[in-house]
Amino acid sequence: MKDKLLRVGTTYIPVTNVELSSKWYVDKLGAELSYIDKDKAIINLASQSFFLVAANENQSANFFDCNGVERFSLTFEVDGLEALELLNKDFKENEISVGEIEDRGHTGRNFVFYDLDGNKFDVWSELSPTFKKKFM
Known part of the structure; x- marks a missing residue:
């Protein structure tokens, strides 16, 4: 192809x-x-x-995995743990429904947040090397 x-x-x-x-x-x-x-x-x-x-109403981009856990369908990236922590703090200060920073057992850290309709999104502390190289 x-x-x-x-x-x-x-x-x-x-x-x-x-x-x-x-x-x-x-x-x-x-x-x-x-x-x-x-x-x-x-x-x-x-x-x-x-x-x-x-x-x-009651539509979202979320889905449930085979264990019944509600999942997000989209992960945003930030450049490093400090950026993740600052964004998490900013989201809380701006009254966005946001979860705590998590260690999920892989590189980096994550947190989730929700929009007004309950669409669940993820944020990861590891920015794609390809994106970094091309745009930063």
Whole structure:
């Protein structure tokens, strides 16, 4: 196969209120709003586009693994443990629903946070070496 998938361009996130959610992502996470209508908003965050799509209540991007544990479908990266700790503190100060920093038995540390609709996201202290090399 000659052609390869080169990057993830867009992630779709279900939300119950597009306007309220887009404001939350902009105000709380520093996303950039590039488009909004009644059914969707397009935000740019962490070098990617996200579509916040109007969905029915109790929808989320989360899933349950084979052991019944609710999982996130997306992990954000930061550059190091200090950056992770500062972000965790900032999220708490900005009243984002956020978990404690965890040691999951692999390189780096993580914590989870939730948006207004309960979409669960992960943050990892290990920035991809490829991203570092290309963009930093």
